[in-house]
Amino acid sequence: MHNKAIEEVLKELNTSPFGLSQEEAERRLKRYGLNEIEERKESVWAILLRQYTNPLILILVVAGFLALLLGDWKDSVIVWGLVLVNGLIGFYQELKARASIESLKKLTRQKVIVIRDGKEMEIDAVFLVPGDIVLLSEGDVVPADLRLLEEAGLLVDESLLTGESVPVEKYSHVVLPEDTPLYERVNCLYKGTVVVRGKAKAVVFATGRQTQMGLMAEKLEEKPPESPLTLALRDFSKKLVVGLVLILSTLVLIGIAQGRSWEFIVFFAVAQLVSAVPEGLPIVITIALVIGAIRLARNNVLVRYLPAVETLGSATFICTDKTGTITEGRLKVEDYIPLNEEELFLCSALCNDSDGKKGDAVDLALLEWLDEMGFNWLGIRSIFERVWEHPFDTKRRLMAVVVKSDKGYKLYIKGAFESLSKLAGNSLNVLQEKHDHMAKRGLRVLAFGYAELERIPEDIDSVKIELIGLVGFLDPPKKGVKEAVERAKKAGIRVIMITGDNLLTAKAVASMVGIYQEGDFAIEGASLANYSDAELYELLKRTTVVARALPEDKYRIVKVLQSHGEIVAVTGDGVNDAPALRVADLGVAMGSGAQVSKDASAMIITDNNLTVIVQAIMIGRLIAQNIAKVIRYLLSANGFQIIYNSLAIISGMPLPLYPTHILWLNLVTDGVVDKAYPFTKYEGDPTKEKPKRPQEVFLGKKQIIYILYTAIICALGHYLLFSYILSKYPYELALSISFTSSVVSLWAVGIQEISSKPFLLNPIEYVRTNPYVYLGIILGIVLQALAVYVFEDFFKTVPLDVEHLQYTLIMPVVVFLAIELRKWVEWLYNRKAW
Known part of the structure; x- marks a missing residue:
């Protein structure tokens, strides 16, 4: 509608300045529906079901069925119990987060003044239809997408939609080219934006999902990317299943060929399958994520989607908006040039409609500045009575007042430098130079002037003023x-x-906080269309500022980065940020932002500050590090058992671990130790490390080498030990050892x-890194003692005396020292490299 004259718009919408009839409005309501954006919520059952679709969980369910078919109902109960508990923990956490989000929503409906049947009336905004005539005034939230019919001094805050922090001047009689970008459509108002000043009469041309806000909501239905950990585990699960089936099938065939009982060897295979599948992994990962979510909550971060917690630590790019995240979201006087300081202060106080609490952002900033300068503006206002005013003129971009003075009258005026220059009688050379310098710094510059009068002027053009100074405003960066x-x-x-701000302002703010530095690229969103995706990626690697960006620009930037393997965190608070928040690896919304942006995000920060996001990423790295330790430990233990038993079967030896032993190992080792890893403190400084791809962190080459190193040493050592003690002691005793x-x-x-540091480098610090592991081992010692000395019939063991116990300590010492040696070699190598 921005490219059509008012008459065309009214004709196309089949309406008039006198509004629709009530009957016609009701007919259109049935046709177009309510003026609201319906939320498509995921059902509670869908959330619960999602907890049990993890590949590892499905493997465990199948393993539980196999154990049940073979008559081992106890193992089935244990496995299914773990599956149930794991799912319920994730389910509870998501419901709790969703409830917290719901509490942030506003429960009241917006009211709006419309003209129907030629009369003004107040209705709920949800009942607006295309063709309705709406009346707006200062402070109103725009209820739908509107085309202006009339306006008086209209200023609108469109930061929610465009990211532009400075209010936009609006004009009704302008007709714009069809390709005019959203932030330049000065003859239209959009749903969710706010009238800062002035009045307007406008016609509704879009409601509900047809509004700009609604069209963005459509993009939110795109499925967000799965977390890196989910992808890594899925890939690992497929390989694990194939590997286990091949290995265990081969072992069963070998065992049967050797004449072993097929029932026994199949039961062994099932027990090995249950043991080899790290059933503790999903629940430990969930514990790590929950603990991480609690830590984040203490840092003002509310987690909506639990798997997103581990994504934090892998982030390689942060695409952040400016207003409200980097800056405070309000104007502040950054600099001023006085030619007559006293009159400049008087003009700032008297040519000002704010009361210090509400009003135009510029007026509020001026009063705050006067307070800082120790100027009593309230007292001055009581002395100088306002007798005439020229309200803010959006076309001429100025405002003027006349007050009584001892000598008659004084006129004070403020506005754009270009506008006041035409009325000025004094030299402008000095101020022009200063003005240009301030503008290049990205400041919004206003000029101030005054004139002494004998009588009240008929109009502003009849006055010759003297310029008294310049004031530069900036939305200041947040602390930290x-x-x-x-x-x-x-x-x-x-x-x-x-950001939606202009390039100069964006660069200035980015420079202040260290985002933009000499040599970096700063571009406007419109120029992105000139680059292919491959070219844009190369450009983005050197770009730190994208100004005048539209929602589709931010969306494309995120998708391009992701297509090249980057893990992208996106921050935002407006409707314009929602599409990018949705498709990002990690969408982080602001607590004070639009509801649609919160719904699209994985996390919400209650303290709208980039500092919080960076701190959250550091916490995310700790979480990822601890999950990697859990994976390494569980797979090392499971790999050891498979290799150990495989060597025995292939060489024709009796089994060194009974099926019940294999299952018990999971309880007294994995079960009591792995649950403690999420509480491990961070080693070193997370800011000194570079981001690592999630697959590399969790199941990369280095990780696999560590797992195989430990598993092979454990298995070979125990195989040799078992061969020796089998020649010395009866099988039952050798089995117990x-x-x-x-x-x-x-x-x-x-x-x-x-x-990852050697234990002997600093044993005390090592113990302090995670004392809970040792508590788990103490519990394990008690359980193992019960298995060997109390329930020996159930576990097919015999009690061990001091002589036998000595053999049980040989391999633990060898394994401990072998891993310690690897750590020392790596530590010395890295130290030398530094």
Whole structure:
């Protein structure tokens, strides 16, 4: 509608300045529907079901059925119990987060003044229809997408939609080209924006999902990317299933060929399958994520989608908006040039409609500045009585008042430098130079002037003024943002500021907080169309500011970065940010932002500050590090058992671990140790590390090498030990020694996996890194003692005396020292490299 004259618009909408009839409005309501954006909520059952679709969980369910078919109902109950508890924890956490989001929503409906049947009336905004004539005044929220018919001094805050922090002047009789971007459509008003000043009469041309806000909501239905951990585990699960089926099938065939009982060997395979599938992994990961979510909550971050917690630590790019995240979202006087300071202060106080609490952002900023300068503006207003005013004129961009003075009257005026220059009688050379310098710094500059009069003027053009100074305004950066940017850069995370503001302002703010530096690129959103996706990616690697960005620009930037393997965190608070928030690897909305942006995000920060986001990323790195330790420990333990039993079957030896031993190992090693890893403190400084791809962190080459190193040493060592003690002691006794040695060895592995640093480098600090692991081992010792000395019939063990216990300690010491040696070699190598 921005490209059509008022008469065309009214004709196309089949309406008039006198509005629709009530009957016609009701007919259109049935046709177009309510003026609201319906939310498509995920059902509670869908959330619950999603908790049980993880591939590892499905493997465990199948393993539970196999155990049940073979008559081992106890193992089935244990496995299914773990599955149930894991799912319920995730389900509870998501419901709790969703309830917190709901509490943030406004419960009241918006009212609006419309003209129907030629009369003004107040209705709920949800009942607006295309063709309705709406009346707006200062402070009103625009209820639908409107085309202006009339306006008087209209200023609108469109930051929610466009990201532009400065209110926009609106004009009704302008007809614009069809390709005019959203932020330049000065003859239209859009749903969700706010009237800062002036009055307007406008016609509704779009409601509900047809509004700009609604069209963006459509994009929110696009499925967000899965978390890196989910993708890594899915890939791992497929390989694990194939590998286990091949290995265990081969072992069963070998066992049967050797004449072993097929029932026994199949039961062994099932027990090995249950043991080899790290059933503790999903629940430990959930615990790590929940603990991470609690830590984040203490840092003003509300987690809506739990798997997103681990994504934090992998972020390589932060695409942040400016207003409200980097800046305070309000104007502040940054600099001023006085030619007559006293008159400049008087003009700032008297040519001002704010009461210090509400009003235009510029007027509020001026009063705050006067307070800081120690100027009593309230007292001055009581002395000088206002007798005439020229309200803010959006076309001429100025405002003037006349007050009584001892000598007659004084006129005070403020506005754009270009506008006041035409009325000025004094020299402008000095001020022109100062004005241009301030503008290049990205400041919004206003000129101030005054004139002494003998009588009240008929109009502003009849007055010759004297310019008395300039004042530059800026939306100031928030405290701590600069330090946060430095921290992010140090941690290898690139920060791109994407804003609807003009390029000069954007660069100025970005420079203040260290985002933009000499040599960086700063571009406007309109120029992005000139680049292919491949070219744009190369450009984005050197770009730190994207100004005049539209929602589709931000959306495309995120998609391009993701297509090249980047993990992208996006911050935003407006409707314009919602599409990018939805498709980002990690969408972070502001607590004070639009509801649609919160619904599109994975997290909400209650303190709208980039500092919080960077801190959250550091917490995310700790979470990812601890999850990696859990994976490494569990897979090392499971790999050891498979290799150990495989060697015995292939060589024709009796089984060194009974099926019940294999299942018990999961309880007294994995079960009591792995649950403690999420409480491990961070090693070193997270900001000194570069981002790592999630697959590399969780199941990368280095991780696999560590797992195989530990598993092979454990398996070979125990195989040789079992061969020896089998020649010395009866099978039952050798089996008990092998069983207990395996348990203690995995405790040794558990201690070594607490940290990547050598244990002997600083044993006290090592213990402090995570004391809960040792508490878990103490519990495991009690359980193992019960298995060997109390329930020996159930576990097919015999009590061990001091002589036998000595053999159970040989391999734990060997395994501990072997891992310690690997750590020392790596630590010395890295130290030399530094």
